[in-house]
Amino acid sequence: MAEKRILILEDEMLQALDLSELLQSEGYVTEVADSFEIGIKAVKEFKPQLIICDINLKASHTGIDFAKEVNAFYPLAEIIFITAITKQSIVEEAQETEPLNYIVKPWKEEQIKVTVHLAFQYIESKNNDVKELLTMSEYKILKLVAKQYSSKEIANLLFVSEKTVKNHRHNIIQKLNLTNEPNSLLKWAIHQSEI
Numbered sequence: 001m002a003e004k005r006i007l008i009l010e011d012e013m014l015q016a017l018d019l020s021e022l023l024q025s026e027g028y029v030t031e032v033a034d035s036f037e038i039g040i041k042a043v044k045e046f047k048p049q050l051i052i053c054d055i056n057l058k059a060s061h062t063g064i065d066f067a068k069e070v071n072a073f074y075p076l077a078e079i080i081f082i083t084a085i086t087k088q089s090i091v092e093e094a095q096e097t098e099p100l101n102y103i104v105k106p107w108k109e110e111q112i113k114v115t116v117h118l119a120f121q122y123i124e125s126k127n128n129d130v131k132e133l134l135t136m137s138e139y140k141i142l143k144l145v146a147k148q149y150s151s152k153e154i155a156n157l158l159f160v161s162e163k164t165v166k167n168h169r170h171n172i173i174q175k176l177n178l179t180n181e182p183n184s185l186l187k188w189a190i191h192q193s194e195i
Contacts, residue, residue: 004120007048008032009039009066010082011057015105019052019082022109023116036061036069043074049123050116055083055094064090067097078123080115082107100136111159118143133175141168146189 006023010016011034020030031046033039036057043051051070055063067079081094084105094102100119103111118140125139134142137158144154151169155162169185178184 003029005029005031005046005048005050006116007039007042007046007051007077009036009042009051009053009057009063010034011054011059015054019112022112026113026116028116035059036066039066040069043070043077047074048077050100050119051077051079052082052116053079055081055085055090064094064097067094067099071097078119080119108159114157130176134172138168138172138175141165142172142185142189145169145185148186148190 006028008016008019008030013034016032016034020032023030031042033042036059053063053066057063063081070077079097079099080101080103081099082103082105086104101115103115121143122136122139140158141154144157151165152162155165173185176188178188
């Protein structure tokens with residue numbers, strides 16, 4: 001993938017520009033939109049592979065509405081929600097759009113870098129059979145297992161609990177039909193060049 005394009009939909013322009021600057025410094029091409037309408041137009045013209053989308057757009061449409069609309073006419077784009085909203089009903093509604101991730105503000109630079117990097121690895125490997133078996137979270141963890149990170153290190157990198165990582169590792173082992181012997185997932189991941 002030559003050019004990695006990211007659309008940032010954020011009604012707080014200062015936050016949008018901070019995100020844009022951070023991602024551009026990492027080599028990504030970004031475009032910023034501050035409303036539902038401008039975001040829809042940007043998707044059609046800019047054709048991003050990844051959209052970082054706030055949920056609260058301070059207008060009649062939300063970021064969730066935006067994700068539903070984009071999924072209908074441009075399903076190639078993947079979405080990461082970035083928001084201060086943690087209300088369970090909103091999180092569940094956001095999950096219906098099948099986002100790659102959900103980042104709660106205030107975000108940290110490393111969190112954004114890791115999340116976006118792993119998102120593009122996922123986007124680039126969409127045709128990989130292993131990816132089709134796994135959720136995005138499981139796929140991210142598998143990539144880090146292949147790099148020989150411990151569960152604790154993975155938890156710190158992905159800003160989740162170690163227990164969550166262990167649960168995902170267990171699910172990956174089940175989905176890949178690996179044995180329950182010690183380090184079976186690590187051994188399998190190291191020998192897979194396509195991950």
